[in-house]
Every structure is written in C-alpha cells, then in structure tokens.
Amino acid sequence: MQATESSSGQNEAPTADRGRRLLPVLRRFGTVLVRWREASVLIVAIAMAVYFQASKDVFLTHDNLRNIAQATAPAAIVAVGIVLLLVSGEIDLSVGVVAALAPFLVHYAVDLYGVPVVPAFLLAFVISAAIGFCNGFIVTKLRVPSLVATLGMYYFLLGVLLTTSHAYPAQIPEEAQGRIQQIFGAADWASLTWCLAIVLFFHIVLTRTRWGLHTISVGGNLIGATEAGIRANRIKIGNFMIASVLGALAGILEAFRINSIDPNIGGGTALVFTAISAAVIGGTALAGGSGTVIGALLGALILAELQNGFNLIGISANPFNLILGSAILISMIANQYLSRLRRTGGA
Amino acid sequence: MQATESSSGQNEAPTADRGRRLLPVLRRFGTVLVRWREASVLIVAIAMAVYFQASKDVFLTHDNLRNIAQATAPAAIVAVGIVLLLVSGEIDLSVGVVAALAPFLVHYAVDLYGVPVVPAFLLAFVISAAIGFCNGFIVTKLRVPSLVATLGMYYFLLGVLLTTSHAYPAQIPEEAQGRIQQIFGAADWASLTWCLAIVLFFHIVLTRTRWGLHTISVGGNLIGATEAGIRANRIKIGNFMIASVLGALAGILEAFRINSIDPNIGGGTALVFTAISAAVIGGTALAGGSGTVIGALLGALILAELQNGFNLIGISANPFNLILGSAILISMIANQYLSRLRRTGGA
Amino acid sequence: MAEETALRVEHVRKQFGALTALSDVSLRLEKGEVLGLIGDNGAGKSTLIKIICGYHQPDAGRMFVAGQEVVLRSVDHARSLGIDTVYQGLALINELSVYHNMFLNRELRVGPLLNNRAMRRLAREHLTDMGVNIPDVSAEVAKLSGGQRQAVAVARAVYSDARILLLDEPLAAMGAKEGVLILDLIRDLKARGDVSVIIIAHNYAQVLDVCDRVNLLQHGTITFDRRTSEVTVDELTELVVAEYRRRRTGSGS
C-alpha cells in the first residue's frame, strides 16, 4: 500500500490534483473546493442566486439582499445551536418557544418590574441558559430522550408564554427603543452582523477547540468518548445551554426587527424545523458526530433564497409549496452529486 | 465468569427472580414485567388512566374510551410506519400530507373520474406507495438525507394537495357513504380495530420475520449489515413505502370519521410529530436500530390520554400547554426510572 | 486445472481517492486449500478480502469463481456463489441477540416466521464446539466480551455451507484454547475437501500450522507465494522485517 503521489507516504496533504490537465488557477480553485466540505452547498447557493437574478433582475439589489439577509439570520443563528446539539447527538424542539419567550422576558422585566434595559437583557439570557440547562439535565441525568424531553419543555414554555402574555403581542419597551433596538435587529444589517459573528465564533469553537472536538466525540461514539475520559454530560448540557441562548438571541433580534413582541415569533416549532433543515442541508448528520456551522449558514441562506426568489417571481401560496418542494429536491440531489464528485475527485 | 443462577450457564432464560421473597403470583407478574420491554410505558399509561379517572369519573366511560381510542388510532397507525423507518435509520416528514392527500385521491377518482369506490381506494394506496418509493429512492440511491428529502416531498405534495383541492374541503363521495364509510373509520371502534390489527401485524413483522431483523440490522449497523449481505436499500425503500401507505390509511380513516375530506387532516407536519413523539415515548431510538411497535401504540395512547384527560378536567387554552408539558416531563422521567429499575432488577 | 481452482484473482487494483491500496494483485486458491495471507498493517489484506466478497468493487482486474469469470455486484451476489466472510470488523449488529447475529441473512424459518428456537439451539451447539462460553445466546452481542463477539462472527461464516471462506484475522481476539479449537474446526472443513479458505493472520505459527500455502502482500501486490512446508516462522518474520529495514534506511536518506 502506498500513496500514489509520494513515495514516503508522509506528506501531510497530498496534492490531489497532480496529473490534472487544467490551468493552474482553475486547478488551485479546484483544490480549494475539493478540500472544503461546504463547497457543494455553496455552489448550490450560488447557482440559485444566478438563476433568480436571471429570472428577476431585482434579486441582487441592495434592498433585496437585505431582505434575504434578514430571513437568513435568525434561522442561521438558531441553526448554529442546533448543529452543536445534533453533532453531540441530541436535539432541542423547545428553542423556538425560547425565541418567543426571551423578548417577553425583556418586556416583563422592563415594563412590569422596572428593571433597566441592559440587566433585563442579561436576565433574559440567563433564564434562557437555565432552560437549556434543565433540558440538558433531564436528558443526561434523568435519561429522557431529548426529543421527548424538549417536547415537554416546548409545551411547558408555550404554556408559560401564553398565560403570562395572554397570547397577545406587546410593544418594544420604550427604554429599549432607539440605539439598542437598532443594534439588536432593527438596523438594516444588524441581524446579519450578529449572525456572521456567531457563525464565525462557533465555527472556530466546533473545529478548533477542545469543546468542539469533544462535542464531535460525544456524538460520534458516546461510549468511546466516555472511555477516553470525556465528560459527556457536561458537553451535552453545555450545548443545550448554547442552543437556548442562541434561540433567545434570535427571538430578540426578530422582535426588535419587526418592532413587535409577538407570542408567535418562531411559529411554535417552525423556526426549529427551519433550523434543523438548514443544518441538515448544510451537511450536519441527524445521527450525530458530524456537522458544520458554516454549512448551516449556507443551508439557511438556500432556504431564504428559495422563499425570497419565488416570492419575487410572484408565485402564489398554493403552487408555491409545489415549486419549493421540487426546488429543494432538485438542489439537494445536485448537492449530493457535487459532494460525491468532490470526494471521489480528491483527498 | 459465571451466571449466578445456574452452574452450567446454559439455561436459555435465567430465572431472574430466584431468591426473591414474593408471593408466586406477584413473582410471576414481576417476571413478565421485567422481561417485557414495553412494561414501563404501560405502567405510565395505566397510572395516568387511574389519575384521570380519580379526577373526573367520566374518564373510563364507554363514550370517553371511544374518544380516546379515536384519538389514539391514527397517531398509532402513522407511528407504526415511523417506527419501522426510525429503526432502519430514516425518517419521513411527508407522511402527514400523504394522509391528507389520500382521501382526496379517492374523492378525485370517484367524483371527477367516475372510478368505482374499491378501485379508487386501491389507486390511492398505490399512489401512496409510489410516493414512499420515491422518498426511498431519493434517500438511498441519490443519497439525500431523509429529513431533507422528505421535507422536499412534504412541500411538493402539499403544493399538489392545495392546488388540486383549492385548499377547500370536499365531501365524502356518495358511493363511499354507508358501509364503506363505517368500515373505514366512521363506526365507533373502526379506527381502533384497524389500528390494533396493524400494530399486531407489524409487531410480528418487526420481531419475528427476516424483514424486521434486517430492518434492525440496517439501522443498527449499516456497514455491518451490508457486509453481511443484507440489501440495505431494499429494506429502507420498503419501509418508506409501508410508512406512506399507513399514512394514507390513517388519513382515509380520519376523513371518513370526521365526515369531511379536509386538506388540513394531519395538520401539515403535526400528525408526523405526534407519531414520532409516540414512537420515542414508546422506546424507539431516534438514532436507529431499536424500536417497538407496541411501545409506539402505548406512546400514542399516553398522548391521547393526556390530551383527553386534561380536556375532560377542563383546563383552558393558555395554561393547557403548561400542564401538558409538565405531565409529559414527569411521566417520561418516571418512565425512564421504571425502565432502569426493570433492567437492573432482571435479565 | 480450471476445474480445481476455486478462486482466481487477476491484476486487481483498488484506489481510495489518492491512495492506491492494491496496485496489481493476482492470486489463486485451489479447491480444498487453505491459503494464508500475510502482510504489514495497512498492506491491503482486508481490502483484497472485501473485493473478493463483493463489498468493494475493484477499479481494475478480473475474478474467476470455479473457473467462471464473475463481476460481483454485492455481498449478496458473492454469497449466492458460495463465498462467505469473517470481516476484521466482525459486522455484528449490536442491537441483535447472539443467535440472530449468528444466523444473520441466513435465518432459519418456519413459513414466513423466524425459527428462533432452532437458531438458539444451533447457536449454543456451535459455541460449545468452539469452546466459547457465552452464558445466554439471547443476550445482545453489545454486551459480549471481545473474544465472544469474534466467536459469533466466526461461527456465522464457518457454519454456513460456503464453498469459499474468507477469514480476516479470525483469531485476533480469541483466547489460547478457543483459538486452538477454531483452528481444529478449519482443519475439519479442509478435511471435508470441498471448502477452500483464505486466512489472514499475524501469528505466523498459526498460519504455518493450518495453511497449505502462504502469500505475502506488500506494496499493493503479492510478492511471495510459497507452500508452508517450505518455510518457517523465522523465515517469514525475516521477510517482513527485512522490508522494514530497507524502508527505514531508504526514507532516512
């Protein structure tokens, strides 16, 4: 057995494209694509943008790009947490209600208890983290499967939300209007900025830190990871907490952007399912052990592009589903085809 | 190393309760419970019934039992298909729309094309099976993860359903009224009868046939099963087809029971999530390789009992979720505790 | 001659991406013969086995089973030609019981239903023959010890009625006593004369003990093919280590 490209077999990164007959620049581009696992999803996202721009030339205008960004950001932020959870072998259905609850918590704290805005924000995040902790505790220590545990939590929090809010939207607290509201979602590119920062940060966490390595280990081989001395429960609980806090952030950003604190932000489980879909489209395995944060961002982008593009073209609701479904199927089949090409073509 | 209870270590089923100081009858009952993996869920279901009967004595009346049965049956039927899919390592989000589509297919065939009722039924089932086949094909041959593939199929079918039905309910075809309608859901215990027959049949399929064994193998260790010569794709595609057909049946039963062919039967993804929850509550692992059909039935029963019981008590809309969520959490923690008892206490 | 050759592999090549696992392998297995396949870790032995059993498709090369050229589409296809395998990874389903694993994909049935009783009984018998003590054949294999697991995998293949058996390190986790008994079993099969076996093993004493012929796989090809009566353990060891020394000094330069 030996590697074709080097007699010692010790080269760290085999130059997979030796022997190809392409121009150097293309070759270089090819190599990058071949190495980069999110490449196929990116290509699909770009192809889609090209298609929509060709059918409707306002697609790539500044205003519409902002629309797409605003639709991508909350799903991507939630998807980041979901990726961490899926990679560690768990799932959380309650994130969507946390998203709806968090802005209400800010509202309650400020408007009912007179807490200043910044501590109110902190409070909302702390409570969200505590919810994540409860989820993690019930899953790891009490051994309830995460789907059922977080389903229970979902109903519980929904009950809390509807009873305390009387199922009625509230207004953004006056104290939070202005600069804070702009920063937390209302400014044109605010939610995208948050989203990119979070994606970048957790991309590094997942790929370059112990936490990420242990998250992958726990999800890939729970017994093996435990045997290697990794404290699986801590990792899982931590990821539940991260997912909850990111859910809360997404909810706050959305509430401030649409300028209304609505009990239906997140649409029940809809936001979570969009996020799970984005994660899976981006290449995260439902079975755990493997996933990418950047892929999830691209997955969310693809879903947002589809929604926005077909809306621009002017497709109405009923046939919309038909076309959306076909587009998802076609693009994902293409995606799989591209990523198989990528894998067989290179390292 | 030796087994405590027998020096030869060759006893097929170690009598785990030797040495206990219980009355023989209790002991026997205990042994059965200890062996039977669905025992803990059954205990939870029974405890729940006792609680609700104590709080509201109409709970166990004939009429209300029929209510519970009618709420359990469709979820359980869909859950049977979902269990097979989950066990083989896949998932299908599109079953709920198949449930809504199937009665429309019957309606279209009979009322628009003049097909007699029985062939119309067959047609609806054949089309549903074909949908399942497409799902399976896209997942196994084109390698699209099942969550995304069936999400695409979900939107596609929803589009088909809404465009063809104009999002408007239809009436049961005249030709199908009467005996056929009674058999397919309208009679008091019709859907429960179907449900029990299906659960029994697929319980045997899953535990006592090659198909079941291979389903478990494919979900438990895909590479290992393939190495052992099992044709994994066939198994998976078959299970997708079963899940679709069962979804269609559940939809037809429901339409005939509520006497209206409504595009909202199944509530989009709601029916599938109830079914997935029932399966997981009953002990099916999301990660594949392990599951029980009877457990899924009990899971559906527990969900129906909760819904029905709290409604009987008369909890109003907003706090309802709160109480439902708490009840799910508490009962599932108890369930896990019981099943741990079961495992450490016996074989 | 074609009559007598159970299996012939010609110029088989297999790449994994940029890595050439097998560059040009030809080998031949006579009817009733036990062939030992040795080589360094990562030499490509398991890859070769997985090609012969239909799990991997080769990138080039041909295969003949009992003189007939075949292109294997799947493991199932190879099984239908009488080829059965013990994989190095064992291919056990943790979620299934010992006896279901032992009869996986060749289950005994009554009508459409599994004949669990018969499978349980046979499983117990087979394990006793192999000297392996498993208290309860209804237990999940996940709970077994390493050697017990391997015994289940070996029993699955050895007690099938295969005509060509491929055993990839079947003794790696077996105890001293259990190992001896399994080698006895293989000798029994050989004595029956209609079963041909390829065994991969790193314990050269065992190889010489049970095999008729030994092949060495190096650099993706067979570099050494000798009857076992003509070699000793020390010679084989020397062969492998010599290569190692050569490579060490080579890469050191």
Add this chain to the structure above:
Amino acid sequence: MAEETALRVEHVRKQFGALTALSDVSLRLEKGEVLGLIGDNGAGKSTLIKIICGYHQPDAGRMFVAGQEVVLRSVDHARSLGIDTVYQGLALINELSVYHNMFLNRELRVGPLLNNRAMRRLAREHLTDMGVNIPDVSAEVAKLSGGQRQAVAVARAVYSDARILLLDEPLAAMGAKEGVLILDLIRDLKARGDVSVIIIAHNYAQVLDVCDRVNLLQHGTITFDRRTSEVTVDELTELVVAEYRRRRTGSGS
C-alpha cells in the same frame, strides 16, 4: 512496601444483572512492574480493567493507588491519578482524524485553540516509532485498517505521561513487525522505572517476553499468580486447557 505498590485491588466484585463477571478479585501491581493478565474469553479481564480505569463502578471491593485508597468516580478521575488505558474496543472516534484521536482529551493547545500542527507532527513521530505506516495522519480513523486503528489507540495511551498503563490486548490486530516494536516500547517504559503496566494478551509467548509476572483470571477470581521466569508457554497453555477439560467432563455428566 506500600510505597512500592503502584496499584492494589482488593476483593472486587462486579455483576451485570444476573451475571457475575467478577466475584472476588484481588491483585497488586508493583511500581515499574509489567503484569500479564490472562484468561479465557469472557473471563472478565476487560471488566477488571474497566473497573481500574474508572469506567465501571465495582459492586464491592477497594482500590489503592500508590497506597492511597480511592473510589473512582469517572475515567477522568482515574486519569487525574495517572491511570491511562488502551481499551479492547479501542475507544476511537471514527469522525475524527488520526491525530485528534491520538490526543483525545489531552489535546495540545495554544491559548484556547487546538495546536493542530504540533499534534500532527507528534502523531507522525509516534507512528513512525511504532513502525506503523499511516499515509496521512489527517485522515479520518474510520478509513484506517484494523492494525492502524489499534496503533492509534495504543499510541494515545503509551505516549501519555501515565504512571499506570492498562493495555487490553494491545497487540491483537498488530502485524508481526509492529507487534515487536510496540513490545520494545513497553520495555523502554519499564526501563524508565516509574511506569507500571498491566497487559492482557492471549499470545503467551508475548506475555512471557515482556511481563515480570503473570496472573490468571478464572471463575471471576485470580487463580494463579507467578513470576514469568518461573513458567513456560506450555505450562500456561496446559493450565488453561486443563480447566477446559475439567469443565467439559463436568458439564457432560
């Protein structure tokens, strides 16, 4: 004397449901000693190792590390006491690269970030020392051959700075040459004098080659404890097979 004993295990007992894997095990490992642990398949060797490394909690019994009684709460706890393990199941994460697996849970870092470059370099060095050829340490372990996988697991434990090493069949999948080199490594560790090792192996020649003392685990307890200088391979084999004969005739009656 307590100073010199690296590890003492007293009257340890472990049940799995109705199955008593270990009934009453006591053993002792001196500082700088290499102890061989042998026994039939399913004798409970791995179970004992998993108790010592903190993975299983014993049902009864006591443990002393360097004379201090300890109750291990987790594998992590045991590691903090200097106990490191090669599991029979290897405990590799298929999704991670070779070098990440090799440094799992003792990753090298710069600030909060992983020092992948250093880990890659060291991983290559270690594998070369062990004579194992893995073309690309950045490849996923899922793609490795059986022996390559085992090498990664062994390297993980052997190159940690553990004071007590537990090796559960570390050579099972290793080639002849690689096996010899790993035994050399263990001898080196022994020569340094501060590492104590327990090795489980079914190859008695290897056991006698590297161990100072050998223990036999049977019926859930240690039935034989002798210095290796006092026994031969044949004696050990005889011990195990005698027991087997006794049991056969016993159960046949």
Add this chain to the structure above:
Amino acid sequence: GDNETATDAVGNFPKTPNWKFVFINHVTTNPFFTPTQYGAEDACKLLGCSYQWTGSANSVVAEMVNATNTAISGKADGIAIAVVDKTAFKAPVDQALDAGIPVVSYNADGAREDPGTNRLTYVGQGLYESGYALGQRALTQVQSGEVVGFIATPGQLNIQPRIDGAQQAFKDAGGAITFTSVATNADITKGLSIIDAYAQGHPNLAGMLAVDAGSTQSIGQTVKKYDMRSKGLKVAGGFDLIPETLASIKDGDLDYTIDQQPYLQGFLPVLYLYLYKISGGLISPPQTNTGLLFVTKDNVAQYQNTQTRYEGSSTDVKLVERSGPIAHE
C-alpha cells in the same frame, strides 16, 4: 413593474400596464381565504392585472414582514396586507408608500382604535369585532351558565383576537356567564377529539362557540353525537362555511355561523388599488366594512344548494340564480 407587457384597454378604462398586486396573508393556505383569492382573481381578470398570494402559512409575523419587504424590492404595483400585528407593519408600509406603492389593508387592521399602519384604507371586518359579534349573538340565546370557546391555535393572530372579542362580549354583558377558552388543534381531526372530550367532561354546558372553521365543524358533530340540544345546551355557533358546518346548521346542531364575505376582501382591494393607480391617486379608496352575515337555519339552504366560487365551494364561474323575495327585517 411598469416594464410588464401592457394589457389592452378594458371597458371604458384606458390601456394600462399589467399591474401586479401582492396580497400579504397570515394563513395563506387556510380555506377561509379561498374565496378571497377567487375575488382577487376575478377582479384582476376584469381589470387586466395580476395578483400574488403570499405571506405566512401559520401567522408568523416576521415571515409576513419579509414577504412585504420582498414585494417592495420587487416593485409591486400595489400591496394588500392583513395587518394582524399593530406595530410590525408600520415601517414596511411606510417604506412602500415612500416608494410610491399604494397599500391597503384587508381582513385585519391592527388593533381596535389603532390601525397601526398608514395604509390608505381598510377592507373587511375586524377580527376582534367579529368575535365580539359572535358573543353578542350568543347572548340573545343564553344568559347564564358555562360557555366554552374553542380556538385551534391560541396565540395565532388570525383567530386569537376573535376569541378575545367573544370573551369581551360576555364580560360586557355582566358576570352571569363563565366563559372558558379551550385550545383544540391545527389538525382538525385532533380538534374533534378534544371538543368531544370537553363535552364529556362538562355535561352542563350552556353554550359552545368556536372561532375557527375546524372547531366550528367539530362542535356541530359533537352536539349531534351526544344530542346535546336536548340536554341544556342553549347555543352553539362559530365561523366559516365549510360543508359539514352548513349541514350542522341545517340539522339544528349549530345555531349560526358567521360568513365574513371573504370574496369581497379579495375583490375590493384589487379594485381600489386599480382605481387609485388609474386615477393617479385622485380616487382615494374608501374604507369598507364588508360586514358580517349570520348563516342560520333560515338561510342555510341557499348556501348548501349552491356550489359557488363566491363562497369558495366551487371553482366554476357561473351565474347563481336566486328567486323569491329577499329576506328582510
């Protein structure tokens, strides 16, 4: 938008570009709005323009805002929004107006006394008001006891205001009636089981109301099943006109259901937007209350016997004949 192919002049109107009007809805696939879409379609055919039906399938306001923004970016020629949230649409509507796109609201118009947006006008009847009317009508038949109101999805803005309105009606009538709101389910079949169970547990109910089509239908079926009319149930009613509901009215299991004339909520916005554009903004669209029509045993036959696109029950374009005197006070 003006680059679209121009359509020929219709009737007495001048030649216009093919204007595209976008309807933003909160429950895009709900059968209630099927006739609304027919109304929009018919008006567009008549006037030579086109429409798009979009928004959110389950009343997620953020999705509606996104769809509105997309319509603005896409340079729609006019927008009709169901303003289900009183603050969220202010900015998008202002942006549309700034961009010269006329905006009207339909079906929902912010909160009571606060439209929440600067839309040109509103076509429809308020959700809250219709709920209030539901309660007031019930009060003519029941003065005391337990009344339950079923709601499929509490918190969702297409129906939550209705149940709030109903509750308010009972509150305003004094305290003799205890009103409970009970959640059913988005899945109509589950909803039936839930209503059935509630009826079982509360044999002394004096009234059963519902604020969505599925729950209304289920009330009718439950009332029939337990023959509740003979056991003290004084009033049963709800919303919308799906076939089972009409059958229950006919059989007397339901007393009334509310027809909100959804056809007009599609037809009129298109007409108004067209007139606004064609007149260069000189015709300011009038505020229109599309009203409430109570369908009772007296007038249900007409609904049942005619399958018509004006009620959503048929796609066919055909003349609906009527005869005899028109009912009046």
